[in-house]
Amino acid sequence: MTERPDLLTNPRSDRVAMVKRLSGRSARRRHGQFLVEGPQGVREVVRHAPERVRDLYLTEEAADRHPxxxxxxxxxxxxxxxxxxxVLAAMSGDAQGALAVVRTEPDVALPAGPLRLVAVLPWAADPGNLGTIVRAADAAGADAVVLGPDSTDPHNPKVVRSTAGSLFHLPVVPVEDLVATTARLRVDGLQVLAAAADGEWDVDDLADAAxxxxxxxxxxxxxxxxxxLFGNEAHGLRPEERDLADAVVRVPIHGLAESLNVATAATLCLYASARAQRRAPD
Known part of the structure; x- marks a missing residue:
C-alpha cells in the first residue's frame, strides 16, 4: 500500500496517550469507551456493532492482510x-496491527424475547475465564451472559481479547441483584441449574436422560x-448462590485431575443443554 499523507506517525502524540489510557478501568469508566485489540475482535465489532466504533486504527500491513x-x-x-x-504498538501491545476504540453500551439488558439458554456468573474474577465463557456461551447459542456485581469488568482488555469477538454477538448483562434476576428468569420459564464439583446430579447422566x-x-x-450458574474460579459458588438453583450439577472427572477450570466446565454444561434443546420436540 502506498504511504498516505494522513498516516499517523507520532507514537508520542496526545491521541496515542489517550487511547493507551483506555487499558485502565478508571479511564474506561470516565470516557465510556474501551479497546478492542487484534484483527479478530476488530473484524467482529466492525461487522456486528459498527455504530459503537469511535475510531479504528490499522497499520498499512494489517490493512493489506485483512482487506x-x-x-x-x-x-x-x-x-x-x-x-x-x-503508533499501534504505543497504543497497545496486543493490537497486532488492528485496534478499535469502542463506546460502552450504557444499559445492557436481557433480551425481551423467549430465552432458551443463559450463563450466569455471580462472581467471575479472572478476565481470561470470563472472556472464554462468553465465547463458549456464544458458540453454544446462548441468549445472554449475566454478570453479578462482584464480577470483573467485561471491558477489561484481557476479557475482550478472550471473547474473540463474541462480546459483540450476544448481550453481556451486568446486574446488581442476582436474586431478582434469577426470579425474572424463572418467570420467563427457565429452570436454574448450578454447576459445582459436589453436585447431586451428573451432567452426563442428565444428557443421557434428555x-x-x-x-x-x-x-x-x-x-x-x-x-x-457458574461459580468463582477459586471459591466456587457461595451458599446463597447455590440456594438460587433448582438443582446442583457436577461435571464428572474420570481421570486424576483434581478439578476442571471453570471455563471448561461451563463449556461442557452449556453444550449439554444446547444439544438436548436441539433434540427436544417443538
Whole structure:
C-alpha cells in the first residue's frame, strides 16, 4: 500500500496517550469507551456493532492482510485511521496491527424475547475465564451472559481479547441483584441449574436422560430452557448462590485431575443443554 499523507506517525502524540489510557478501568469508566485489540475482535465489532466504533486504527500491513476489515469499515465506521506499527504498538501491545476504540453500551439488558439458554456468573474474577465463557456461551447459542456485581469488568482488555469477538454477538448483562434476576428468569420459564464439583446430579447422566427420557423418573431436564450458574474460579459458588438453583450439577472427572477450570466446565454444561434443546420436540 502506498504511504498516505494522513498516516499517523507520532507514537508520542496526545491521541496515542489517550487511547493507551483506555487499558485502565478508571479511564474506561470516565470516557465510556474501551479497546478492542487484534484483527479478530476488530473484524467482529466492525461487522456486528459498527455504530459503537469511535475510531479504528490499522497499520498499512494489517490493512493489506485483512482487506475485508478496511472495506467494511470505510462504509460503516466514521473515523478510520492508518498508522505506523510504532503508533499501534504505543497504543497497545496486543493490537497486532488492528485496534478499535469502542463506546460502552450504557444499559445492557436481557433480551425481551423467549430465552432458551443463559450463563450466569455471580462472581467471575479472572478476565481470561470470563472472556472464554462468553465465547463458549456464544458458540453454544446462548441468549445472554449475566454478570453479578462482584464480577470483573467485561471491558477489561484481557476479557475482550478472550471473547474473540463474541462480546459483540450476544448481550453481556451486568446486574446488581442476582436474586431478582434469577426470579425474572424463572418467570420467563427457565429452570436454574448450578454447576459445582459436589453436585447431586451428573451432567452426563442428565444428557443421557434428555436423549432417552424414562417415564416417571424425575431428573433436571436439559431440554428445558435453562440458566446455568457458574461459580468463582477459586471459591466456587457461595451458599446463597447455590440456594438460587433448582438443582446442583457436577461435571464428572474420570481421570486424576483434581478439578476442571471453570471455563471448561461451563463449556461442557452449556453444550449439554444446547444439544438436548436441539433434540427436544417443538
Amino acid at each position: 475485508e476489515i478496511l472495506a467494511e469499515a470505510r462504509v460503516t465506521v466514521r473515523h478510520v485511521h492508518l498508522a505506523t506499527p510504532e 436423549l432417552a427420557p424414562v417415564p416417571d423418573v424425575v431428573v433436571p431436564d436439559l431440554r428445558r430452557p435453562t440458566a446455568w
